[in-house]
Structure formats: structure tokens, C-alpha cells
Amino acid sequence: MQEISLAAEKIYQLGGFSITNSLLLSMLVSFVLIILTLVLRHQIALIPNGFYNAAEAVIEGLFNLVESVAGSFEQAKQFFPLIGALFIFILWNNWSGLIPGVGTITINHLPLLRGPTADLNATLALALVSVIATQYYGIKYTGFFANAKRFINFTSPILLFVGLLELVAEFAKVLSFSFRLFGNIFAGEVLLVVMGLLAPYLAPLPFIGLELFVGFVQALVFAMLTLVFLKVAVAESHNT
Amino acid sequence: MEEVIKILAPGLTIALGGMLPAFAIGWMASKAMEAIGRNPEAAPKVQTAMILAIAFAEAIAIYSLVVALIIKFV
Numbered sequence: 429m430q431e432i433s434l435a436a437e438k439i440y441q442l443g444g445f446s447i448t449n450s451l452l453l454s455m456l457v458s459f460v461l462i463i464l465t466l467v468l469r470h471q472i473a474l475i476p477n478g479f480y481n482a483a484e485a486v487i488e489g490l491f492n493l494v495e496s497v498a499g500s501f502e503q504a505k506q507f508f509p510l511i512g513a514l515f516i517f518i519l520w521n522n523w524s525g526l527i528p529g530v531g532t533i534t535i536n537h538l539p540l541l542r543g544p545t546a547d548l549n550a551t552l553a554l555a556l557v558s559v560i561a562t563q564y565y566g567i568k569y570t571g572f573f574a575n576a577k578r579f580i581n582f583t584s585p586i587l588l589f590v591g592l593l594e595l596v597a598e599f600a601k602v603l604s605f606s607f608r609l610f611g612n613i614f615a616g617e618v619l620l621v622v623m624g625l626l627a628p629y630l631a632p633l634p635f636i637g638l639e640l641f642v643g644f645v646q647a648l649v650f651a652m653l654t655l656v657f658l659k660v661a662v663a664e665s666h667n668t
Numbered sequence: 669m670e671e672v673i674k675i676l677a678p679g680l681t682i683a684l685g686g687m688l689p690a691f692a693i694g695w696m697a698s699k700a701m702e703a704i705g706r707n708p709e710a711a712p713k714v715q716t717a718m719i720l721a722i723a724f725a726e727a728i729a730i731y732s733l734v735v736a737l738i739i740k741f742v
Contacts, residue, residue, distance in 0.1 A: 432741055433741065434737060434738060434741050434742055496712065496713075496716070497716055604724075604727050607727070607730060607731055608723070608726070608730050610734070611727075611730030611731070611733050611734045612730060614734075614737065615730075615733050615737070618737065645719075645723075648719075649719065649720070649723040652716070652719070652720055652723075653720060656720060
């Protein structure tokens with residue numbers, strides 16, 4: 429019975445810092461993405477062709493989606509680097525957990541590679557990036573006091589309570605982001621392992637298809653939710 | 669008796685925790701279908717909002733799934 433571990437397994441120890449298998453795959457995926465971006469950058473031309481055309485279509489589709497949710501072109505231009513990066517990074521991390529060899533190639537009886545987003549550390553880091561970015565953009569666009577007034581509002585007792593609830597909700601957002609992504613991807617991994625144990629020959633195929641879909645939707649949901657919270661953070665306050 | 673509880677606990681956690689989110693998602697999707705049916709031009713906006721709301725509801729089900737997994741494997 430293959431061991432299913434909730435935490436990513438440590439495969440190498442560098443002094444006090446231990447490298448886990450999900451960290452290894454995350455670094456590999458990031459490396460591939462950076463090389464891809466650099467290669468594409470050299471192919472910018474007025475008439476695109478081949479692979480660059482496909483990449484441009486993806487970026488354009490993503491930008492149109494961000495623009496339709498954000499409302500204005502200017503705001504979309506400000507938010508797109510973060511949202512696009514979150515989407516592409518999370519999407520490739522989610523899908524990299526499905527590559528054959530991830531989870532099966534072992535070193536010292538531990539899997540050498542593991543889906544990066546199936547590790548709560550990675551999703552927690554992404555959630556923190558997302559929530560801290562909303563605070564940063566809120567302060568950048570509306571000033572420090574206007575942003576603080578969303579949470580600490582002394583104009584009336586009801587608004588004070590609502591502000592405190594908003595503050596609690598920020599922490600709830602961190603938990604919610606991280607657990608949503610972690611739960612979906614880790615549960616998918618467990619499902620695939622169990623399917624592989626029960627009926628290895630053809631039965632896992634629809635489940636791998638499901639995992640492809642779930643990986644895409646979860647990346648999209650993470651990026652879109654970040655965008656919506658960003659939009660709320662920079663919006664001019666309406667209830668004063 | 670302990671063996672029975674060990675097997676039942678994760679199963680019941682996810683079973684009970686998945687019921688209400690499933691109901692909520694169905695309800696939201698049906699309202700979204702109604703809205704799209706009444707105003708097909710607003711379909712992209714309704715769709716985006718629906719996907720977001722469904723992600724929130726599904727997150728609750730995922731919390732219960734994570735708790736079930738923790739109970740089973742930790």
C-alpha cells in the first residue's frame with residue numbers, strides 16, 4: 429500500500445533547511461517557466477508565428493477576462509501582472525502533479541517529486557502573497573488611512589463591528605485560499621492513488637481528466653478571487 | 669469499537685460536510701440559470717459571478733474533506 433502523507437516528505441537536508449519533494453518539483457516547474465518566458469521574449473515580432481502565437485492568444489484571453497472583471501483597462505493593466513502570474517504559476521503547478529513519474533519515482537522509499545500545490549506550505553505562501561498584495565494595493569491606491577478605515581471605523585458602533593469582522597475576514601481569506609487549493613489538489617492526488625490501486629488499467633483515465641479540469645478551475649478561481657478582492661480594496665469607499 | 673469509529677469518522681465527516689455545500693451550489697447555479705435565461709446578453713457577467721460564488725461554497729466542502737483526510741492519515 430503506497431504511503432499517502434499529508435505533509436510533503438523531506439528528501440534532502442542542507443544544514444537546517446530541508447528540501448521536500450514538492451519544493452523540488454516547484455523549482456523545476458519555475459525553471460521551465462522562466463526558460464519558456466525568455467525564449468518567447470526573443471520571438472516578439474509584428475507577425476507572430478507558431479508557439480509564440482499560441483502564447484499570445486493565452487495572454488490575450490487572460491487579459492480580456494481580467495479586464496471584464498476589473499471593469500477598466502487601466503485597472504486591468506495594473507493588476508494583470510500579479511493575476512496573470514498567479515494563474516499561470518498555479519496552473520502549471522497543479523498540472524505538474526499529473527505528469528507520469530511524479531509520485532512514483534522514489535528515492536530512499538520516498539517519492540522524489542510531488543505536486544507543489546499539494547503541499548500546504550506552498551498554498552499558504554500563495555494565499556499570503558494574495559492577501560498581502562490586496563493590502564499593498566489598497567494602501568498604494570487609496571492611502572494608508574483610507575485603507576485602515578475599512579477595518580477600524582469609529583463613526584458608529586455598527587460600522588466598528590463591521591470593520592472588525594472585515595479584519596477577521598482577512599485572516600479567514602488566508603485560510604480559505606490555502607485550504608481550497610490544497611484540499612482540491614491533494615484530494616485529487618489521493619483519488620488517483622486509490623484509483624491506481626483499485627483498477628490500474630483504464631479506470632484512472634477519467635479521473636486524470638477530472639484532475640486536469642480541477643487544476644484549471646482552481647487556478648482560475650484563485651486568480652479571479654484575488655482580482656475581486658483587489659478590486660474591492662482599491663474601490664472608493666461608498667458608505668461614508 | 670475503536671476500529672469502527674476509526675473507519676466511520678472520516679467517512680461521516682466528508683459525507684455530512686458535503687451535503688450542504690452541494691445544496692448551496694445547486695441553488696446558486698439554478699438562480700444563475702434563471703438570470704441567464706431572462707437576460708442572455710448578461711451571460712458572461714452572470715457566469716463569472718456564479719463561478720466565484722460556487723468556488724466559495726465549494727471551499728466549505730473542501731474544509732470538511734481536509735479534516736477527513738487529517739483524521740484518516742494523521
